[in-house]
Amino acid sequence: MSSIEVTMVRIYLTEGKAHMEQLIKRLHDVERVQGVTVFRGVTGFGRHGKVHSSTLLDMSLDLPLVVEFFDEPSRAAEVLEHLDQIIEPGHIVSWQARLNV
């Protein structure tokens, strides 16, 4: 087994599906990161303390969404630099990890 260093990135969105699709499109078409997975939370709250939740889960447009990807550290740093211009501060978390290759 061999592995390389990667940066894991998680972007926290709460602004509904349109914003998410725009971000995914950018990561896919422009940034060309190697892979992206989007998770939807079942509830959550943000900095302003407003709870985003739903009893009709699949209908809601206001549930938390997390866009996750990983890439080589230098590539991830470039992407983070670009995202900084479109994602508001306090919504992107990143850390170092190992990827099996």
Place this chain on the structure above:
Amino acid sequence: MSSIEVTMVRIYLTEGKAHMEQLIKRLHDVERVQGVTVFRGVTGFGRHGKVHSSTLLDMSLDLPLVVEFFDEPSRAAEVLEHLDQIIEPGHIVSWQARLNV
């Protein structure tokens, strides 16, 4: 782009929605962490090997739930200290990360 160090925390629950809502309320009202996201797993098993799964996903009260938050390391350490009294051992994982600010 500037970033600060944060501690990522993930709390693994399997005891149904009531327990989760109590924890969220505490993190929101008492601990006042900056943000929380809750994810529901589609299946899983815990230390005792019992599989928590469901074909009627949205109906189940026994699916894995993960409560995730991040905050400044000193703040997160305080919260972890408090959670230690209400969450059983072996269910809270944490690590250092960077938050874009």
Place this chain on the structure above:
Amino acid sequence: MSSIEVTMVRIYLTEGKAHMEQLIKRLHDVERVQGVTVFRGVTGFGRHGKVHSSTLLDMSLDLPLVVEFFDEPSRAAEVLEHLDQIIEPGHIVSWQARLNV
């Protein structure tokens, strides 16, 4: 509060439920890791850029699945070594974390 070092592992699958259930069974019956949680993404794309998504979320067999577990570093390393033979390269990410015990 005391804590021990663990390795967090996330395995990214897109090949449908059958593959996932086989992996879970192995982690449960053979590897006997202490706990596993499986998350389903709502959309995503992989190395080949093909977008895996669905409007009929609960029906889809082709949505991203993430299988997550953590265990002591030496135990996790053994499991990673075995998984290397059944999971294609570039789909397993791992990093060090602390577990409250």
